[in-house]
Amino acid sequence: MERWxxxxxxxxxxxxxxxxxxxGYPLMVVESSATIPGNPSLYLSAGIHGDEPAPVEALIRWAEENKGCLKAWNLTIFPCLNPWGLERNIRFDAEGRDLNRSYNSRKLPRITAQLALIKGRRFDVAACLHEDYDARGFYLYEIAAARPHFGEEICRKLSPIMTTDSRSNIDGHRARGGLIRRRIRPDMLAGHPEAFRLHFHYAARTFTLETPSEEGLASRISVHREFLSFLLKKPKTRYGNYHGNR
Ligand SMILES: [Zn+2]
Structure with missing residues (x-):
């Protein structure tokens, strides 16, 4: 919190x-103080699973390094959605719930409050940063929505830092070169991940990046940082118009 x-x-x-x-922990949001019309809008979150530390560190480092460029965006950042879990290296919340399967539940005040905060916002890009113990390299989910799709380009950009997960089936989904591009329907999972909610209500394009928990921390952080830099460097025009593109 001090660094943020x-x-x-x-x-x-x-x-x-x-x-x-x-x-028992304050849940924080970091956002653009003023919304500038015409600036692309970006939603970023990390640390919803407490045993996935690289994205939390990568997000703050990226912000520290790019302080001067952040004004060109309308940003909504959730730097750590499960600080209790992060301190204990535990995936779940204190009640043993997977917060990332709770985005269609009204029983968790923290999620209700988060969704109330972003109500009415529209994001050109939403990115949820994660890690996975079973991963054999990094991989990326891109929910198939607005075009152009960026998944292949992102995987290419990140592959010099770490190899992609080369499996053709990752977590039950067809994958190619570390990319899983999915169409999703509300009935696919009983408990909705954050990315589902973002896709259905808020974001033109939604990514979930996963790094392998068993790799060294430094290279996992680098992958997430490079991914965030990719999003920031993209010319505004590439994102198109949210409403026209949907
Ligand atoms: Zn996760």
Whole structure:
């Protein structure tokens, strides 16, 4: 939180707030202080699974390194959605729930509060950052929605840092070169991940990046950082118009 506070301010145009409490910890959001029409909008989140530390570190490092460029975006960032789990290296919340299967539940005040906060917002890109113990390299989910699709390009960009997970079937889904491009329907899972919710209500394109938990921490962090830099460097025009593209 101290590091994020340092990133906030006039240069980055970001400010920090607490939107809910989770297992005794404040849950924070970092967002653009002013929404500039015409700027592309980006949703980023990390740390919903407490045993996935690389994305949490990568997100703050990326923000520290790009402080001067962040004003060109309308940003909504959730730097760590499960701080209780992160401190204990536990995937779940204190009640043993998988928060990332709870986005269609109204029983969790922390998720209700998060969704209330983004109500009415539309994101050109939403990215959820994760890690996976079974992964054999990094892989990327791209929910098939707005075109152009960027999945292949992202995997190519990240592959010099770490090999892609070359399996043709990852977690029950067809994969190619580390990319899983899926169409999703609301009835596919009983408990909805954050990415489903974002796709159905908020975002033109939704990515979930996974790095292998058994690899070294430094290279996992690099993969996430490079991915975030890719999103930031993309010319605005490439994202198209949200409403026209949907
Ligand atoms: Zn995860």
């Amino acid at each position: 506070l340092k990133v906030c301010g006039r240069q980055s145009g970001l400010s920090m707030g607490v939107f809910a409490e989770g297992d």
